[in-house]
Amino acid sequence: GKMISDKMKRYTQGNSAIRAMFEEGKQMAKKFGKENVYDFSLGNPNVPAPKEVNEAILDIVKNENSLELHGYMSNAGYESVRSEIADFINKKHGTNFNESNIIMTVGAAGGLNVLFKTLLNPGEEVITFAPFFSEYRMYTENYDANLVVISPNTVDFQPNIKEFEEKITVKTKVVIINSPNNPTGVVYSEETLISIGKILEKKSKEFGTDIYIVSDEPYRELVYGDIEVPYVTKYYKNALVGYSFSKSLSLPGERIGYIVIPDEADDSELIKNGAIIATRILGFVNSPSLIQKVVSKCLNCKADIEFYDKNRRILYEALTSYGFECTKPDGAFYLFLKTPNNDDAEFVKTAKKYNILLVGAASFGCPGYVRIAYCVSRQTVENSLPKFKELAKEYSL
Numbered sequence: 404g405k406m407i408s409d410k411m412k413r414y415t416q417g418n419s420a421i422r423a424m425f426e427e428g429k430q431m432a433k434k435f436g437k438e439n440v441y442d443f444s445l446g447n448p449n450v451p452a453p454k455e456v457n458e459a460i461l462d463i464v465k466n467e468n469s470l471e472l473h474g475y476m477s478n479a480g481y482e483s484v485r486s487e488i489a490d491f492i493n494k495k496h497g498t499n500f501n502e503s504n505i506i507m508t509v510g511a512a513g514g515l516n517v518l519f520k521t522l523l524n525p526g527e528e529v530i531t532f533a534p535f536f537s538e539y540r541m542y543t544e545n546y547d548a549n550l551v552v553i554s555p556n557t558v559d560f561q562p563n564i565k566e567f568e569e570k571i572t573v574k575t576k577v578v579i580i581n582s583p584n585n586p587t588g589v590v591y592s593e594e595t596l597i598s599i600g601k602i603l604e605k606k607s608k609e610f611g612t613d614i615y616i617v618s619d620e621p622y623r624e625l626v627y628g629d630i631e632v633p634y635v636t637k638y639y640k641n642a643l644v645g646y647s648f649s650k651s652l653s654l655p656g657e658r659i660g661y662i663v664i665p666d667e668a669d670d671s672e673l674i675k676n677g678a679i680i681a682t683r684i685l686g687f688v689n690s691p692s693l694i695q696k697v698v699s700k701c702l703n704c705k706a707d708i709e710f711y712d713k714n715r716r717i718l719y720e721a722l723t724s725y726g727f728e729c730t731k732p733d734g735a736f737y738l739f740l741k742t743p744n745n746d747d748a749e750f751v752k753t754a755k756k757y758n759i760l761l762v763g764a765a766s767f768g769c770p771g772y773v774r775i776a777y778c779v780s781r782q783t784v785e786n787s788l789p790k791f792k793e794l795a796k797e798y799s800l
């Protein structure tokens with residue numbers, strides 16, 4: 404047991420629990436038939452990519468020069484692609500970016516690692532608000548920094564601002580936020596962003612440090628009704644954005660996204676150069692070439708959000724009518740449910756008796772809740788409802 408690093412040994416142990424759950428789901432599908440298992444455990448889009456994506460692929464492959472299309476380019480990505488993305492953001496949010504502010508990444512996961520590699524010294528702190536995407540811990544520890552978790556505000560799942568202010572230290576380098584949020588589906592309000600910005604300005608002055616917000620936004624386009632997701636660079640100068648096309652265009656396997664580094668940020672030029680070098684030395688070298696060109700032609704497209712919206716409304720209405728307490732989700736494709744006896748491990752186990760597969764939110768830093776990923780077929784949603792009803796009865800709701 405001395406062949407792999409201590410850190411990786413810990414991760415392989417954690418991972419076997421996830422793998423066990425995945426295997427169990429597969430076994431259940433075999434035993435009961437796939438249509439009789441209600442698997443809400445994975446955040447994997449099940450709406451196909453818009454047709455424009457395949458059309459763009461065909462068009463590009465047919466018409467572009469092979470060497471240019473499949474060759475190395477600047478580590479930051481194609482200049483023309485970055486320029487089109489900058490224009491798109493500017494038009495949408497009234498910002499003033501150009502290609503130098505955009506670096507293409509290998510999804511949000513790649514982008515966050517590039518930013519963390521660029522910013523973090525060993526022992527520095529990354530603050531996150533529970534509930535949070537659990538990979539943030541690994542991304543932080545990749546650079547020997549420490550994740551500091553702010554406990555959840557279970558009233559409305561906006562960040563717990565009071566505890567946040569108390570936990571900022573001289574070692575705080577990054578505050579990572581995620582809105583629309585995985586796992587709650589909550590969109591952080593403008594008021595929240597203003598408060599976070601004000602506190603960071605005050606604290607960075609007090610400590611004489613620079614503290615960066617890193618906004619993880621793979622779900623930005625997945626919002627329902629007339630909800631607006633405020634653009635964080637407008638509220639705080641040291642705000643960096645990580646975007647991904649994994650969910651908005653249903654392309655998670657293609658590994659494509661970008662980061663935004665505004666000129667207003669302290670040490671902006673250094674961060675840009677650092678991030679370009681980090682892209683190379685982390686082994687990405689650059690983000691995949693063909694799909695860079697594809698997304699630049701599909702910036703105004705998105706996957707069929709209506710489909711997720713309908714799943715959301717069906718589930719939210721049914722589950723609350725059965726007596727479950729759920730957070731009203733405005734975005735992403737997750738519903739966050741409070742477990743009746745405040746024990747997510749027990750609830751996940753009981754739900755399994757009804758062939759319903761859920762993820763306990765202890766793994767997101769929020770015990771007592773479960774996440775329901777409703778990026779599943781309509782049939783799965785509809786057939787699961789009588790089972791959820793029986794589950795509610797078991798808890799005398």
Ligand code: PLP
Pocket residue numbers: 446509510511512513536581585619621646647648649655659660
């Ligand atoms: N951040 C959050 C909050 C996510 O939910 C995910 C994926 O589910 C990621 C980042 C990683 O996304 P990507 O596929 O763009 O790397």
